[in-house]
Amino acid sequence: MVERRLGLEDEVQQIFKHKDNGSDFLLSGGAGSGKTFSLVEIINQSLLENPTDRIACITYTNAAVNEIEGRIQHANLIVSTIHKFLWDNIKSFQIELKKVLTELINEKTHKGLILSEHVDSDFFTGKTIQYKEYVLIKEGIISHDEILILANIMFEKYPKLCRIVQDKFKLILIDEYQDSVTRC
Structure with missing residues (x-):
């Protein structure tokens, strides 16, 4: 595989050393320093070497999704x-x-999840928890803030979820990682 990696930027070469060793890596730099360019190079090279591998690229905004997909x-x-x-x-x-x-x-410690009454285990019976642009907890509707809180707790509480995600994707790249709260 090394012969196919000629011509890649030095930092991308270093990242592939970590990737080949199965270790995590962090690419940091200021705005305009070429992080997205490097991210795209990593994805392209990974798919060139292993076209059947599934790769997840996670970012914080729809604008960033569009930029990477473009x-x-x-x-x-x-x-x-x-x-x-x-x-x-x-x-x-x-x-x-x-x-x-x-x-x-029932904890009443997380902003946005506070209801005036205590709820029991069958409170959401017959309802499907849904993710929408607004919050209506009594109806089982959650939004952006609740997703981050719920997912963080669920990945900690149910390690099988981490294993499922790890099995789905050979490579998971997180753009703007400092804005995320969940780690597997």
Whole structure:
């Protein structure tokens, strides 16, 4: 594979050393320093070497999603916001979502999840937890802030979720990682 990597930027070469060793890496730099260019090079090279591998590229805004998708498109590349990525990976676990959401409501320590009354374990029975642009907790509707809180707790509480995500994607790249709160 090394012969195919000729011509890549030095920092991308270093990243591939970490990737080849199975270790995490961090690419940091100021605005305009070429981080997105390097990110695209990493994705392109990874797909060139292993075109059947699934890669996730997670970012914080739809504008960043559009920018990355504008530079590279591949059937095995998923580019999404952190909110959409997290929701896509937890939405099928409705029992666990309802349990964690009920616990958060009863804790009354998380902004946006406060209800005036205590709720019991069957509070969300017959409802599907949904992710929308607004919050209506009593109806099981959550939004951006709740996704981050719920996913963080669910990935900590249910390690199987981390293993599922790790099995889905050979490589997970997080753009603007400082804005995210969940780590597997």
